Amino acid sequence: MIFSSGIFVFFFALVFLTQWYIIARIPGESRRKIVLFSFLLLASYAFYMSWDWRFGLLILFSTFVDYWAGIIISKQHSSTEGLDDEESAPALRKARFALIVSLLVNLGSLATFKYFHFFVDSFHALMSAVDPNFGSPDQHQLLFRIILPVGISFFTFQSMSYTIDVYRKVIPVETSFLKFALFVSFFPQLVAGPIVTAREFLPQLTSFPRISSDHLREGCRIFLLGFIKKSVLADSVAPYADMIHSAPLEYGFFAHWLGAIAFTMQLYLDFSGYSDMAIGSARLLGFQLPENFRLPYLSRSISEHWQRWHISLSRWFRDYLYIPLGGNRVGPARHKVNIFAVMATSGLWHGAAWTYVLWGVTHGLAMVAEAFLKPWIDPLAEKMENLGSIPRNVWRFVGWLYQILFVTIFNTVLFRVEDIGNAWPIFKRLMAMEGSMAMDIRPTHYRTVFLVLLAMIAGHYLGRIYFSGNQLRNPLPRWAENLALPIVLVILTQLAVLDQTTFIYFAF
Structure with a gap:
């Protein structure tokens, strides 16, 4: 029962109507709460x-x-x-x-x-390296999965x-x-x-x-934003990411960059879309859930990216692993070890595969490098900020480009591949070290990914101005918005990709 499915809409409508039109009318605060x-x-x-x-x-x-x-x-x-x-x-x-x-x-x-x-597969790989006659993995696993x-x-x-x-x-x-x-x-x-x-x-x-009309409207806005991200945008680019990564050796430089950009967008739109739908659903029931994304692709460093991406997980690791390890209260060397340990653990949390572990390790190494260079980078950044708009914007662009390229490459090469052996061939094609430089996919593929990219950029802007609650103005009067929301929901249901993919983070 995924949030973007018709059965969930029916399920949630039943819960919503029962809560606010039946249970809310039960006399007695204590009895109402228990029910x-x-x-x-x-x-x-x-x-x-x-x-x-x-x-x-x-x-x-x-x-x-x-x-x-x-x-x-x-x-x-x-x-x-x-x-x-x-x-x-x-x-x-x-x-x-x-x-x-x-x-x-x-x-x-x-x-x-x-x-x-x-654990079983890793143990088998280790023992097979010692003894080639050790046997197949299936011989050493339980009879059931x-x-x-x-x-x-x-x-x-x-x-x-x-x-x-x-x-x-x-x-x-x-x-x-x-x-x-x-x-x-x-x-x-x-x-x-x-x-x-x-x-x-x-x-x-x-x-x-307690819930007000403003809470209802806000909950609907947030849920619809998440629905658009998942069902209209993420599911539109998912086939292109899957196409490239299902047969990586058949495609060259441009196709792999298309797949990298498509998967980077899919991952963000899929997961942040689910978070928005979760937050919106809870708001409609009168509950507050914490923010989980804060425009992460506007970051100018990997450290800043993780302050904006999956905020609730980053906060959990901060409170229950990073701080108990000593946080930044220890010496410089130990501090960097703590950062690395947290990111490596985060990689393992994301999935039971060495690709995820290596993904966490690479992010940890990047954050350790940023912490090491911080005494030199911060004064330089302050100097560039004070030199005028052109040096300031160039500096910010360089930081953003570093962050987005790092996240794109390592999200694609390590987060997406199912086998660590496929990572190096894909990386070489992204770096134009191997494979064809021909435009080996149809122009319509580029057009779809480009349109979703434009939509995501526009969504970042609208999210800051309107959906985040810091809107400059309400573009619609209340009666018009109340009328528009159900109409928009019906239209989006028709625009949504029929062959929906499950949410990526369900596997975690």
């Missing part, structure tokens, strides 16, 4: 189990473990009040044990369902962050299992983010949601 949260929890499990009913058992198990881990941690912390270090040591050990159980369950689920076959639950990397990180925050005493424990279960499984952001922390979501469950 609503129970209804949204059931809807969220129905949404998730529409892929596979077994997924519901996994998320329920993770929810149950983390809920009780939080209860135990809070209880042990409370028992240490007024005690000295020696007297409180046993209780703190129990709290630490509960945290470890939570981490092991969540990370163990990831290791089992997402990385099991990666472990399925990958949709969005497991998202909800495990979200649930795990709760127990860490309770252990750190950043947030109070949530004693209501109903509220905690809804926090973990809330369907708009369940399978592909944004990753929401307990400190952001649980306070929204203290009262029945």
Whole structure:
């Protein structure tokens, strides 16, 4: 049940109408909340189990473990009040044990369902290098293939962050299992983010949601923007990216650059489109989800790119990995090691393949290089900014070009290829080191990608002015916008690519 499908529109309409036209009329605030949260929890499990009913058992198990881990941690912390270090040591050990159980369950689920076959295949490759007669991978794997639950990397990180925050005493424990279960499984952001922390979501469950006409309009705008990104734009360029990468040796320089640009746009439009639809859906139900993209392709460095791209994941790694490792409070060498470790881990989070690991490593190396050059780059940048508009704009363009070329090349070569052995031939064709220089694809292919590129550029501009909430003016009166929104939705449904692709980040 993907957001851009007709079945989701029907499902969401049913949830929306039930919440605001039936449950909202139940007398008594407390009763309304219980009924609503129970209804949204059931809807969220129905949404998730529409892929596979077994997924519901996994998320329920993770929810149950983390809920009780939080209860135990809070209880042990409370028992240490007024005690000295020696007297409180046993209780703190129990709290630490509960945290470890939570981490092991969540990370163990990831290791089992997402990385099991990666570990087996890597072990086989290592042993085959030592002994060519070691055998085929199938001889050393289980008789069944472990399925990958949709969005497991998202909800495990979200649930795990709760127990860490309770252990750190950043947030109070949530004693209501109903509220905690809804926090973990809330369907708009369940399978592909944004990753929401307990400190952001649980306070929204203290009262029945409130919604105004402005919230409704804003939610519709954001959802429609995401729908356009995914179904009209991302799915339009996806065939060209797939065409080039399905047979990379058959195409030359220009075709591979077309595929690189097409996939770079597809990845952004696909993922940010899903995030917009998630945020818009939640807003229509009266909930706020955090921003996940902030015009990342306007960045002028890789470090800035990651401050704008998948913001909720970058923030999670900052709070739960980078800062515990010491962040920037340590020496210069250790600081750079921390940056590299976070980016390498981010690569592994994105997928169970060495291509993703190498992708994270390359981004980590780029950010380490930027940190190393920062004492020289910053004074130069300040000088260029003060020399006038032409030097300033040239400097900014150089930074932007470096960022966009780096992201385009390494997103394509490492993020897109399924086998690391295919990366080098594609890279050589992008660098005109190998392959034909002929225009070996039809002009219509270039036209489609170029039109989507123009639309994406225009979308960046409109996103800043209108959809972000910082609009200079409202171009339509309220009655006209209320009339236009359903008409636009119907038109977009007809314009959308019929052969829809699934969301790329569902695999993560």
